Amino acid sequence: MTKIAVLGSHSALQILKGAKEEGFETIVVCEKGREKTYKRFGLADEILVLEKFSQLAKEQDRLKDAVLVPHGTLVAKVDLDKLEVPVFGSKKCMKKEVSRKKQQEWFRKAGVRTPEEYEPEGIDRLSIAKFPGARGGHGYFLCRSKEEFEKKSRKLVEKGTLTKEDLENVFIQEYIIGVNFYLTYFNSALKKEVELFGMDRRYETNIDGLARIPAKDQEEISTSYVVVGNTPLVARESLLDQVFEIGEKIVKAEPEMTGPFCIETICTDEMEFIAFEISARIVAGTNLYVQGSPYSYLKYGEGMSMGKRIAREIREALEAGELDKVTS
Ligand code: AMP
Numbered sequence: 001m002t003k004i005a006v007l008g009s010h011s012a013l014q015i016l017k018g019a020k021e022e023g024f025e026t027i028v029v030c031e032k033g034r035e036k037t038y039k040r041f042g043l044a045d046e047i048l049v050l051e052k053f054s055q056l057a058k059e060q061d062r063l064k065d066a067v068l069v070p071h072g073t074l075v076a077k078v079d080l081d082k083l084e085v086p087v088f089g090s091k092k093c094m095k096k097e098v099s100r101k102k103q104q105e106w107f108r109k110a111g112v113r114t115p116e117e118y119e120p121e122g123i124d125r126l127s128i129a130k131f132p133g134a135r136g137g138h139g140y141f142l143c144r145s146k147e148e149f150e151k152k153s154r155k156l157v158e159k160g161t162l163t164k165e166d167l168e169n170v171f172i173q174e175y176i177i178g179v180n181f182y183l184t185y186f187n188s189a190l191k192k193e194v195e196l197f198g199m200d201r202r203y204e205t206n207i208d209g210l211a212r213i214p215a216k217d218q219e220e221i222s223t224s225y226v227v228v229g230n231t232p233l234v235a236r237e238s239l240l241d242q243v244f245e246i247g248e249k250i251v252k253a254e255p256e257m258t259g260p261f262c263i264e265t266i267c268t269d270e271m272e273f274i275a276f277e278i279s280a281r282i283v284a285g286t287n288l289y290v291q292g293s294p295y296s297y298l299k300y301g302e303g304m305s306m307g308k309r310i311a312r313e314i315r316e317a318l319e320a321g322e323l324d325k326v327t328s
Contacts, residue, residue, distance in 0.1 A: 002318055003027055003045075004311060005066040005085075007053055008038050009073040011282050011307065014290050016043035018307025019069075022315050027066055029056060057082035067314055067327060069307075070094060070281045086327035088310060089259030093280035096254075100130075100171050103278050110253035112246050112263075113274050115174040120146045126175040129153070131166045137204060137225030139166065142175055161222070173276065178268040181233065182285050185247040186309050189258040189325045190316055194247045196240070197260065197306055198293030200285035203229035230285040234294050239271060246273060258326060259313070260286070260306055282306050 004019035006012045008030035019026045020043055028035075028044035035047050048062055056078050063085045068074070070087055075098065080091045096102040107114040118127060123145055129152075130140050139161045143149040149172070156162040184197040204225045210218050235243060246265075251257050257280060264277035286306035289296065296304040317326040 001025065001065065002314070002323075003066040004069060004314065005029060005063050006069045007056070007071065007073050007078075008034050008047075009053075010071040011284050011287050012038070012071070013041055013043060014287055014305050014307035015069045015071070015282070015310065016041075016307070017290060018305050018309070019311045021303070021308050022311035024311055024315070027063065029053070029063075053077040054079075060085045067323070069310055072279070072281070072284065075281060086323065088314065088327055089281055090256040091328045093254060093257045093261075097278055097280045100132075100277075106250070106254060106278060107275050110249040112249050113272065115176055115274060115276055118172045118174070120149045120170075120172065123149055123172060126177075127172050128175045130171045130173065131162060132169045132171070137227060139222075140225045141223050156222075176266040176268065176274050176276070178266040178274070181235065181265045181267050181273060182230075182262055182283065183243055183246065183265060183273075184260065184262045184283060184286055184306065185250075186260050186306065186313075187247075187251050187258050188313060190313060190320070190322065194244065194251050195299060195309075196244055196247065196295050197309065198286060198289050198295055199233040199235060199243075200230045200288055201233050202227045202285070203231055230288055232288050232293075235267075236271075239267070239273075242271075242273060246275065250278065256328075259310065282310070 003025045005027040006015045008028045012028055016026045016028060025045045027046040027048060028038045029048045029050060030038060031053055032049055032051055035049055038044050038047055050059060054077055068085050068087045070089060075094050080094060104114055126142060126144055128140060128142055139156055141152050143152055153167055180201045182200050186195045186197050205228050207223055207225050246263055260282040262279040262283040263275050265273040265275045267273050290305045292302055292304045313326050317323045
């Protein structure tokens with residue numbers, strides 16, 4: 001009997017719930033101390049406790065007969081190449097999401113508009129300077145020229161917010177004026193169809209709080225973009241064709257992109273979505289929709305969360321003897 005396993009963090013509760021609803025036994029792998037959360041909800045038939053998620057590859061024998069459903073923590077903490085247990089979706093695409101350059105190449109190949117990218121000397125308009133790794137939006141800042149970039153980065157290094165190494169790995173992008181839309185899709189390898197699952201916007205501190213204070217007081221406050229929550233969103237109905245086309249182009253450019261994915265966009269006042277990031281697996285924004293999103297309701301009726309959609313694809317693949325089509 002195939003089980004569904006997940007690391008205990010990110011969107012695990014939703015994935016476990018969806019797996020139970022589709023009739024699977026479930027395993028949650030927790031870092032020591034975090035198992036309490038998962039016991040409380042009673043959605044895991046087995047709880048495996050590890051010191052660190054990074055040990056998963058060594059302990060994967062304990063996931064015999066399981067399909068591992070990946071999420072952001074797995075991609076960030078575990079060496080995907082060392083996993084032999086079947087992983088839902090495409091490890092190749094998940095590895096691409098870790099590289100900003102590869103994401104940009106993917107957007108360009110797909111013909112999906114993405115912001116211009118600059119070296120510090122080339123900055124000639126409002127741009128955002130981003131830094132890699134676990135800082136998750138800390139220390140990002142806006143600038144309009146090389147001089148402003150240098151001045152602001154010097155200040156942040158002096159304050160200890162950034163290191164010199166961060167500066168070497170800076171990624172500078174044209175800043176797009178508009179509003180955020182995080183578009184989530186499911187590409188069914190079995191049905192060969194890109195489904196729109198839902199939309200959300202991220203709640204980012206402290207940039208989303210800046211508008212609550214007068215402009216004269218905003219100047220000294222650092223612009224960080226640390227994601228701390230998500231709020232639901234629907235798009236004007238006339239924008240939906242554009243939304244579907246973006247998802248379909250992404251899959252056409254990389255047919256191995258199966259299962260859930262998210263395209264992070266800004267919608268401009270020309271009503272054009274400009275994509276600045278891609279996640280090649282479930283994103284935490286779908287946690288809003290454990291009972292289904294407005295769009296999944298339209299397609300499936302009640303109760304289709306992304307976790308359940310994943311479990312359904314695994315169940316149908318097993319029934320058809322095609323698990324290899326939906327895992328890597
Ligand atoms: P990221 O680390 O790329 O996810 O960026 C963090 C946040 O910065 C996003 O959620 C957006 O709010 C904002 N952001 C990133 N890139 C851009 C851009 N090119 N134009 C406007 N806002 C952006």
